[in-house]
Amino acid sequence: MTTLSSALARSVPATDKRAKPRVTPARVGAHVFLTTAAVLWLAPILWAFYTSLRSYNETAKYGYLSLPHHLTFENFRNAFTQANMLHFFWNSVLVTVPAVVITLFLASCVAFVLTRFSFWFNIPLLIIFTAGNLLPPQTLITPLYRIYLTVHLPTFISSNGLLYNSYAGLIVINASFQLGFCVFVLSNYMKSIPIDITEAALLDGASVWTRFWNLTLPLCRPALAALATLLTTWIYNDFFWAITLISSGDKRPITSALANLQGQYFINQNLLAAGALITAVPTLVVYILLQKQFIAGLSLGSSKG
Amino acid sequence: MIGFPLIVDLFFIWFPAAATVFLSFTTWSGIGGLKAIHADGVQNYVQAATNYPPFWPAVRHNVLWLAVFLIIATPLGILFAVVLDRNIRGSRIYQSILFLPVMLSLALIGIIWELIYAPQYGLLNSLLGRNGQSNFIDWLGNPKLNLWAVLAEASWRQVGYVMVLYLAGLKAVDPTLREAALVDGATAWQTFWRVVFPVLRPINVVILVVTVIESLRAFDIVYITNGGQNGLELLSVLITKNIVGQQSRIGFGSALGVVLLVISLVPIITFLVQQLRQEQRR
Numbered sequence: 001m002t003t004l005s006s007a008l009a010r011s012v013p014a015t016d017k018r019a020k021p022r023v024t025p026a027r028v029g030a031h032v033f034l035t036t037a038a039v040l041w042l043a044p045i046l047w048a049f050y051t052s053l054r055s056y057n058e059t060a061k062y063g064y065l066s067l068p069h070h071l072t073f074e075n076f077r078n079a080f081t082q083a084n085m086l087h088f089f090w091n092s093v094l095v096t097v098p099a100v101v102i103t104l105f106l107a108s109c110v111a112f113v114l115t116r117f118s119f120w121f122n123i124p125l126l127i128i129f130t131a132g133n134l135l136p137p138q139t140l141i142t143p144l145y146r147i148y149l150t151v152h153l154p155t156f157i158s159s160n161g162l163l164y165n166s167y168a169g170l171i172v173i174n175a176s177f178q179l180g181f182c183v184f185v186l187s188n189y190m191k192s193i194p195i196d197i198t199e200a201a202l203l204d205g206a207s208v209w210t211r212f213w214n215l216t217l218p219l220c221r222p223a224l225a226a227l228a229t230l231l232t233t234w235i236y237n238d239f240f241w242a243i244t245l246i247s248s249g250d251k252r253p254i255t256s257a258l259a260n261l262q263g264q265y266f267i268n269q270n271l272l273a274a275g276a277l278i279t280a281v282p283t284l285v286v287y288i289l290l291q292k293q294f295i296a297g298l299s300l301g302s303s304k305g
Numbered sequence: 306m307i308g309f310p311l312i313v314d315l316f317f318i319w320f321p322a323a324a325t326v327f328l329s330f331t332t333w334s335g336i337g338g339l340k341a342i343h344a345d346g347v348q349n350y351v352q353a354a355t356n357y358p359p360f361w362p363a364v365r366h367n368v369l370w371l372a373v374f375l376i377i378a379t380p381l382g383i384l385f386a387v388v389l390d391r392n393i394r395g396s397r398i399y400q401s402i403l404f405l406p407v408m409l410s411l412a413l414i415g416i417i418w419e420l421i422y423a424p425q426y427g428l429l430n431s432l433l434g435r436n437g438q439s440n441f442i443d444w445l446g447n448p449k450l451n452l453w454a455v456l457a458e459a460s461w462r463q464v465g466y467v468m469v470l471y472l473a474g475l476k477a478v479d480p481t482l483r484e485a486a487l488v489d490g491a492t493a494w495q496t497f498w499r500v501v502f503p504v505l506r507p508i509n510v511v512i513l514v515v516t517v518i519e520s521l522r523a524f525d526i527v528y529i530t531n532g533g534q535n536g537l538e539l540l541s542v543l544i545t546k547n548i549v550g551q552q553s554r555i556g557f558g559s560a561l562g563v564v565l566l567v568i569s570l571v572p573i574i575t576f577l578v579q580q581l582r583q584e585q586r587r
Contacts, residue, residue: 026493027393030388030391030393031393031394033388034385034388034389034393034399035399037385037399037403038398038399038402038403041402041403041405041406041461041465042402042405043428044417044418044420044421044461045405045406045417047417047420047421047428048417048420051420059426063426063431063436064426064427064428064431065428065431065432106309106310106313107310109306109307109309109310110306110307110310110311112306113306113307114307123581123584125307125311127577128311128314128315128319129314130576130577130580131573131577132314132318132319132322134514134518134569134572134573134576135318135322135566135569135573136518136521136522136541136565136566136569137522138522138524138540138541138544138545138562138565139322139325139544139562139563139565139566139569140317140318140321140322140325140562141321141544141545141548141562142321142324142325142328142544142547142548142555142558142559142562143320143321143324143325143328143559144317144321145548145549146335146555147317147320147321149335172313172317173317175313176313176314176316176317176318177317177318179310179313179314180314180318183310208306212306233408236410237409237410237411237412237413238410239410239411239412239524239525239528239529240524240525243528243545244545244548244549255410255412255413256412258410258412258413258416258529259412259528259529261416262416262419262529269420269423269426272416272419272420273416273417273420276413276416276417279410279413280408280409280410280413283408283409283410284408286408287405287408291401291404294408295404295469295473298469298470298473299469299470299473302470302473302474302508302511302512302515
């Protein structure tokens with residue numbers, strides 16, 4: 001029996017072009033380990049999903065740990081309309097989209113200068129940007145909060161005339177804070193692009209802007225795509241800046257509005273679960289469609305350095 | 306091209322960081338403009354250390370947070386990466402599942418886990434049969450338990466994060482190194498510790514930096530769980546509490562900020578030194 005199965009295992013590579021690993025105790029152990037972990041890792045999300053699919057009356061009667069009698073998307077519909085989620089989603093869009101675009105543009109400019117020209121200040125600048133991104137946000141918040149209350153904006157940008165409690169303020173801080181990471185990743189990426197291309201263009205009399213916009217940026221597309229995915233998720237998921245720098249509940253992006261939701265539905269777990277899961281939808285879309293980009297962005301930040 | 310981004314970064318990141326240090330030696334309620342700022346020496350620090358009950362618990366919790374990340378979450382993430390890197394069937398699926406929590410916001414993670422920890426309706430107590438009126442375990446309410454409960458949530462995410470970062474590093478290791486080790490008769494264990502791990506020194510530093518920074522930044526989960534009190538005090542929460550609201554104590558909050566800043570400079574400098582070293586090698 002053992003010989004047969006090992007013979008079978010050995011015969012597999014002949015039929016499959018990729019060499020399939022042999023069945024060994026270590027491999028079986030690895031699968032058991034990984035399967036256990038996968039189940040444990042999925043459990044919290046599946047539990048939230050299961051809870052959200054059941055009606056309050058049913059769980060009140062039979063308990064949460066019971067077989068379903070009737071599954072429904074009712075909670076999702078109720079949470080979506082009662083908590084006015086569309087509005088909070090829109091707030092998130094208003095903050096995330098400009099913040100991502102601005103961050104990527106500014107970071108590409110900096111990275112281009114740092115990698116295509118050799119000034120004495122290149123390394124100090126890279127340090128300033130990179131280190132800035134590593135600071136915990138809480139070390140900045142005290143003065144930042146005061147700055148936000150002091151800086152006046154024209155009312156067509158901010159309805160209350162201040163950086164505080166305005167979308168513009170939230171965009172600015174998210175962009176500034178993420179700038180460092182993007183400069184770091186993009187300058188590493190640009191370093192790997194042969195300089196000859198832009199030098200040839202220089203001889204042809206191309207302006208700095210042409211070399212940047214028409215020659216360098218298109219070559220950075222993979223890095224920009226990866227960073228855009230990463231930034232969208234991070235800024236969408238931001239909680240701290242929105243909690244501290246936006247005072248009125250109805251201006252908050254959806255992630256920070258979760259706190260309201262929690263207060264509203266603390267007795268109805270089913271509705272809370274549904275509402276919470278709705279906020280995850282955009283990041284789950286990224287997860288399903290753009291996971292490779294996301295991971296590529298993370299690895300660019302960690303291993304190319 | 307570089308001027309504007311630099312000004313933005315200096316004004317919104319480095320100026321506040323410097324101002325935190327400056328303000329920590331002053332008293333200011335925020336009322337009466339900049340003229341109302343008074344120098345106060347190290348009084349804020351003295352007060353934090355001697356006359357502010359949540360301070361030492363917060364420090365202890367931050368240290369514990371870091372310890373759990375360093376001893377459990379990060380090594381577990383590395384272990385997953387190493388196992389997944391061994392050409393296991395379905396490794397993409399495992400990887401995706403373990404990575405899923407990284408996509409979710411920490412605030413959302415806090416809510417999802419409340420459904421598990423809830424005293425009477427939660428999954429955990431229901432499974433343990435401890436969901437009665439009198440015998441329930443209050444995972445998030447009991448100050449002796451809640452930090453551990455929240456750390457399980459944070460680790461749930463951190464493991465996947467470390468795994469992905471490490472996996473990228475492992476994929477970049479020259480396969481001939483491993484083959485050479487195999488030819489020399491090294492076991493998988495020896496190959497990893499003697500060959501792969503040393504080669505991955507740069508990524509090891511990144512992982513270490515990420516681990517320390519993430520544990521200093523911890524805020525969202527405890528804030529959404531109970532506002533960061535009753536066993537869940539963290540430095541980050543205390544800072545925030547002192548600036549928002551009527552009775553803001555800006556100097557005092559800044560002093561707490563400086564404590565966090567000084568600690569976070571350790572991993573930041575470690576990271577920069579490594580980067581500069583690599584830069585010079587090129």
